[in-house]
Amino acid sequence: MYLEALTKIPGVSGDEGMVRDFILEQxxxxxxxxxxxxxxxxxxxxxxxxxxxxxxLVAAHMDEVGLIISKIGDDGFxxxxxxxxxxxxxxxxxxxxxxxxxxxxxxxxxxxxxxKKSERDSVPKESDLYIDIGAQDKESAEAxxxxxxxxxxxxxxxxxxxxxxxxxxxxxxxxxxxxxxLAKSKTAYPFDxxxxxxxxxxxxxxxxxxxxxxxxxxxxxxxxxxxxxDVAGCEEREYSTKAGGGAALSIxxxxxxxxxxxxxxxxxxxxxxxIPVQYKKTATGGNDAxxxxxxxGGVKVAAVSVPARYIHSPSSVIHMSDYQAVLDLVQTFxxxxxxx
Amino acid sequence: MINLLKTLSDMGGISGxxxxxxxxIGELLKAYCDDITVDxxxxxxxxxxxxxxxxxxxxxxxxxxxIGLMVKEITDRGFLxxxxxxxxxxxILPSCEVVVCxxxxxxxxxxxxxxxxxSxxxxxxxxxxxxxxxxxxxxxxxxMQVVSxxxxxxxxxxxxxxxxxxxxxxxxDDRAGVVSLLHCLEQLKGKKLPFHLAVLCAAxxxxxxxxxxxxxxxxxxxxxxxVDVCHGNTPDSGSDSIFKPGSGTVLSLGPNIHPGLSxxxxxxxxxxxxxxxxxVDGGDTGTDAWAVQVSGTGVATLLLSIPLRYxxxxxxxxxIDDVKATGNLLAEMLLxxxxxxxxxxxxxx
Numbered sequence: 001m002y003l004e005a006l007t008k009i010p011g012v013s014g015d016e017g018m019v020r021d022f023i024l025e026q027x028x029x030x031x032x033x034x035x036x037x038x039x040x041x042x043x044x045x046x047x048x049x050x051x052x053x054x055x056x057l058v059a060a061h062m063d064e065v066g067l068i069i070s071k072i073g074d075d076g077f078x079x080x081x082x083x084x085x086x087x088x089x090x091x092x093x094x095x096x097x098x099x100x101x102x103x104x105x106x107x108x109x110x111x112x113x114x115x116k117k118s119e120r121d122s123v124p125k126e127s128d129l130y131i132d133i134g135a136q137d138k139e140s141a142e143a144x145x146x147x148x149x150x151x152x153x154x155x156x157x158x159x160x161x162x163x164x165x166x167x168x169x170x171x172x173x174x175x176x177x178x179x180x181x182l183a184k185s186k187t188a189y190p191f192d193x194x195x196x197x198x199x200x201x202x203x204x205x206x207x208x209x210x211x212x213x214x215x216x217x218x219x220x221x222x223x224x225x226x227x228x229x230d231v232a233g234c235e236e237r238e239y240s241t242k243a244g245g246g247a248a249l250s251i252x253x254x255x256x257x258x259x260x261x262x263x264x265x266x267x268x269x270x271x272x273x274x275i276p277v278q279y280k281k282t283a284t285g286g287n288d289a290x291x292x293x294x295x296x297g298g299v300k301v302a303a304v305s306v307p308a309r310y311i312h313s314p315s316s317v318i319h320m321s322d323y324q325a326v327l328d329l330v331q332t333f334x335x336x337x338x339x340x
Numbered sequence: 341m342i343n344l345l346k347t348l349s350d351m352g353g354i355s356g357x358x359x360x361x362x363x364x365i366g367e368l369l370k371a372y373c374d375d376i377t378v379d380x381x382x383x384x385x386x387x388x389x390x391x392x393x394x395x396x397x398x399x400x401x402x403x404x405x406x407i408g409l410m411v412k413e414i415t416d417r418g419f420l421x422x423x424x425x426x427x428x429x430x431x432i433l434p435s436c437e438v439v440v441c442x443x444x445x446x447x448x449x450x451x452x453x454x455x456x457x458x459s460x461x462x463x464x465x466x467x468x469x470x471x472x473x474x475x476x477x478x479x480x481x482x483x484m485q486v487v488s489x490x491x492x493x494x495x496x497x498x499x500x501x502x503x504x505x506x507x508x509x510x511x512x513d514d515r516a517g518v519v520s521l522l523h524c525l526e527q528l529k530g531k532k533l534p535f536h537l538a539v540l541c542a543a544x545x546x547x548x549x550x551x552x553x554x555x556x557x558x559x560x561x562x563x564x565x566x567v568d569v570c571h572g573n574t575p576d577s578g579s580d581s582i583f584k585p586g587s588g589t590v591l592s593l594g595p596n597i598h599p600g601l602s603x604x605x606x607x608x609x610x611x612x613x614x615x616x617x618x619x620v621d622g623g624d625t626g627t628d629a630w631a632v633q634v635s636g637t638g639v640a641t642l643l644l645s646i647p648l649r650y651x652x653x654x655x656x657x658x659x660i661d662d663v664k665a666t667g668n669l670l671a672e673m674l675l676x677x678x679x680x681x682x683x684x685x686x687x688x689x
Contacts, residue, residue, distance in 0.1 A: 077575050087455045089467060093432035093653035095500065095508070104500050106508045106657060108650030110576050112429035113626075121466050124431070130575055132649065132657060134502030136586065144503055154497075158437075160447035161477015166437070232419035232473030233453035284456045309475065313435035315449045317475060 002026060003177045003323070004157040007167035010097065012066030012083050012150040013203045016040055019062040023176060023197055027183040031195070037214070041207045042197040044183055054191045056338065057217035057299075058182060058330065059208060059288050060175025060224070061201035064168065065312050067151040069098065069131075072142055076135030078105065080151065081126065084202030088126045090313040096131060099149035105133040153314030163320050164243070170316040171225030172201065174306045178223050178327045182334070189334060191218075201288050205255070208288035212295030219262060219300045219338070222289045223326060225318070226250070226280055228307035239281060241307035243318065246276025247325040250303040252283050255290025259300040266302055269333045276325045280305065304329060341660055342501060344368070344519050349509030352441060352494040354408030354425050358382050358543040358551075360441070360494070361404055365518060365541050372525035373539065381554030386539035388525075391532070396682050399538040399561035399639075400524060400670055401552065402517030402568065403545030403628055406510070407652055409493035411440065411474075418480045419473035420448070422493060426546030430469045432653045437496035438474060442487040447496070448474040497654035505660050506585055512656040514545065516646050516663050517567035523667030524674070534679055535562075545628050552628035556635035562682045563601065564639045565670055568627040570619060572649035572658065581619050583647035585659035588615025589666040590645040596625045596633055598640035600681070605642055605669065608676050614669045615661075619645065640682075644669060 002022075011019035020042050028034065033045035042062070065084030072078055078098075082088075092109045107129055110119065131151065135141035155168030167173075179195045194215050200206035212220065230242040241248040249266055250258050270277035293301040306326050309317040353361030365384050366376045373386035384404065407426030414420055420440065433450045440446040452472045455463055474493065476483060499509025509515075518541055525539065538559045543551030545568075556564065571577060573584045583590050591605050609616045624630050629643040644666050649657040 073575065075575060087434075087463075089431065090435040092434075093436065093650070093655055095497065095655060104502055104508075106502070106650070106655035108574060108655055108657065109429065109432060109653050110574065111571055111651035111653075112427055113651060114571060114577060115429075120429070120431075123464055123466055128576070132502070132506075132508075132574070134504045134506030134657070136504055140504060158447050161475075162479070162482055164477030166447070166449055227454060227456065229454050229457055230417070231451045231453065231475065232415060232417070232421070233451075233471050234457060238453075238457050282456075310435055310449060310451050311454070315435045315437055317449055317451075317477070319477075 001177060002180055003173060006173035006177055007155055007157055007169045010152040011062055011064055012152060013063040013200045014083065015150040016062040016199045020197065023180060026180050030183045037210055039207050039210055040199040041211050043211060044195040046193040048189045048191045048193065050190050054218040055194060055215060056191050057194045057196055057215055057220040058179060059196040059198055059220060059222050060179045061172045061198045061288055062176055063199050063202050065202050067096065069145055069147055069149045069151065072138055072145065072147060074138050076137045076141040078131040078133065078141065078145060080131060086312055088129065089123055091129055092124065094314055095154035096151045098145050098151040103133055103144045105131040107131055155314065164317055165320055166315050166317045168314050168316065170308050170318050171311050174225050174318065174323055175223035178330060181327060187335060198288055205288050205291035209291040209295060212292040212299055216296040217299055220292045221330065222287050222301065222303040223330065224287045224303055224305040225308040225311060226305035227285055227311050228309045231309055241278060241280050243307050243309055244321055245278040245307065246322060247329045248278050248280045248305040248307050250280045253285050255286030256293050256301065258289065258302050262300050262302040266304065266329065266333055270329050273332050275328045275332065276321065277329065341519065341523065341663065342507065344522065345507055345509065345516060346499045348515035348518060349499040349511045352439060353404060353406060354492050354494050355405040355544045355547045357492040358405050365404055368522055369539055372529065379555060379558055381551050382543040383551045383555035384541040385555060385559065388537040390534060390536050395535045396562040397536040397538050397559060398674065399540055399556065399559050399564040400521050401540040401542060401564060401566045401628055401632065402521050403514045403542040403551065404518055405543050405546055406494065407546050408495065411487060411489055411491045411493065413489060414480055414483050414487060415473065416480055418478045418483045419475055420487060421473050424469060427652055429652060431466050433472055434467050436654060438493050439496050440474060440476060440487060441492050444486060446476050446486060448476040451475045495654045502657065506657055507660050508655050508657040510654040510656065512658055513569045513648060513651055516569065516658055520567050520646065520663050520667040523664055524670035527668065527671035528674060531675065533674060542628055549628050549631035552631040553635065556632045556639060560636050561639055564632045564641045566627060566629040566632055566641060566643045567666055568645055569648035569651060570645035571651060572647040574649050583617050585647045585649060585657065586661055587617055587647065589662060589669050590617050590619050590647060592619050592621055592625055592643040592645065594621040595623055596621060596629050597642055601640055601642040604677065605673060608672045609669055612672045614665050
């Protein structure tokens with residue numbers, strides 16, 4: 001399992017190179033063909049056995065939400081824009097690492113002592129926030145950071161409580177890690193298995209769009225980290241998924257109607273093998289399936305996700321039993337569940 | 341100095357629970373002091389005795405407590421609700437990492453309702469403390485075994501170096517002050533002073549200067565030098581009583597400060613070329629100096645401050661040079677003041 005190493009690598013949408021290099025290093029000897037396309041997707045083929053083979057695509061995205069430096073002020077502070085959707089409320093009082101050299105910085109907040117009453121009650125806008133790297137002025141900041149550099153939040157990988165893990169970028173390095181396991185598996189399938197590590201999911205499922213057109217798969221399964229709202233402040237009726245509740249199957253979200261037969265087959269496979277499984281109960285969010293299911297004239301698609309509390313924050317939390325459930329379900333389904 | 345700042349900043353020890361950091365500070369003081377005690381208020385007191393038993397006492401002081409949280413309730417689903425200890429800005433809490441000091445130290449993340457389940461109006465509002473809870477990854481039954489209501493919670497953020505000698509950590513207010521005292525003691529090593537020197541690392545500053553009240557009463561100094569932090573410059577800070585990290589130590593003036601001491605401090609800083617700025621407070625400096633000044637029958641008090649950005653967040657940021665400048669000025673002043681200076685302090689203002 002490479003989950004810890006994977007979550008530590010910076011890979012904001014548009015800057016996935018280091019994640020891709022790491023993955024490539026792990027799997028290059030385990031697959032039959034590797035294609036890297038112009039946008040940065042990594043596509044690996046595991047050839048199947050037999051004739052008239054169908055094509056199955058399993059995809060996970062390499063990119064994570066993060067920041068991009070947009071301006072260096074005369075005072076040496078850095079302005080930034082978010083890449084992907086991040087609630088500005090989770091940015092305050094956090095450590096960040098910028099660019100290839102991992103230059104450390106902090107996103108501070110005006111000390112509570114200096115705030116006016118109205119400031120205390122309001123949410124700062126992203127445009128009000130800035131990164132402090134310790135630079136005295138513009139010149140000393142420019143020696144360390146360039147406009148266009150990406151930044152990630154501090155992302156220590158911590159195991160805690162009863163089987164939980166906290167890290168950054170769990171959405172979707174969990175999916176990447178499961179794909180690596182599939183790549184390393186010695187199982188031979190009666191179909192060609194395409195394992196796709198995509199880019200730019202968080203800014204509009206840009207990478208997946210190109211992939212599906214290239215492969216024209218018969219079916220596709222998207223592996224994801226998805227919202228999990230079994231948290232303090234939420235009523236049970238508001239839960240989208242539950243941590244520890246098993247692999248989450250999507251029925252519908254903002255981007256996709258998932259293929260009913262495929263989702264049903266996945267659910268039945270899980271039940272047959274006593275793999276914990278749940279349905280995602282909200283229709284919000286979206287993932288690479290949105291791009292894949294309308295590509296190449298239409299592709300049957302399902303999404304299997306690991307529930308992640310506080311998703312898109314520097315401290316996302318998953319339960320490792322759910323990670324295992326997604327891995328088990330996908331492996332089992334590929335081995336026996338598919339009727340194409 | 342970086343290691344020292346990091347060690348102390350990364351430890352627990354919120355107001356009222358200084359036991360988490362006090363032994364470490366005691367151990368650090370041991371290298372310089374004749375004896376170390378922990379008083380009834382939880383303060384760590386180091387003493388360096390003068391040869392003459394009836395010599396007066398001079399005190400240097402910084403507070404060792406930090407702000408934090410306290411467990412209020414274990415919910416049915418095992419989340420921990422909390423109350424603030426000290427001046428906490430609720431806006432720094434979402435997705436903040438913490439350590440819950442239960443029967444053992446437990447890792448936790450502060451969570452809240454996800455944005456997509458909030459109304460558009462709520463999304464524009466600052467998070468309220470009562471709407472957040474600590475996720476320790478346990479059920480209620482599991483949590484009850486290791487967590488109790490009233491357990492203290494401290495922030496997990498580890499300190500790190502930034503560019504140009506700046507340094508960021510969660511409890512630099514006022515562990516950096518403690519480090520400046522240690523830096524001062526290092527400069528004084530091997531030198532005989534004509535007074536007893538008391539080093540007070542005070543508890544409970546953040547909840548009302550309480551440790552300093554008790555500690556100063558016990559020590560009964562004639563003169564006291566207090567070190568705390570002041571606000572550092574940021575794009576949104578304005579410029580009133582704001583100082584740039586790296587610009588030196590900050591010397592306060594006003595009713596809280598004995599004019600004889602501030603005169604002396606300015607003179608010494610200029611002579612020894614120690615960088616400093618001057619700040620003015622019309623009354624309460626908001627630091628232990630305010631309590632120290634009116635302890636016992638009165639203490640001539642001076643306040644030196646270290647500029648600190650983002651005070652009371654988990655990324656408080658300062659310049660290591662300012663910590664050094666503060667410790668250097670303390671040491672130079674202690675080497676300069678003579679018995680007649682104490683007389684001035686007692687009799688004239």
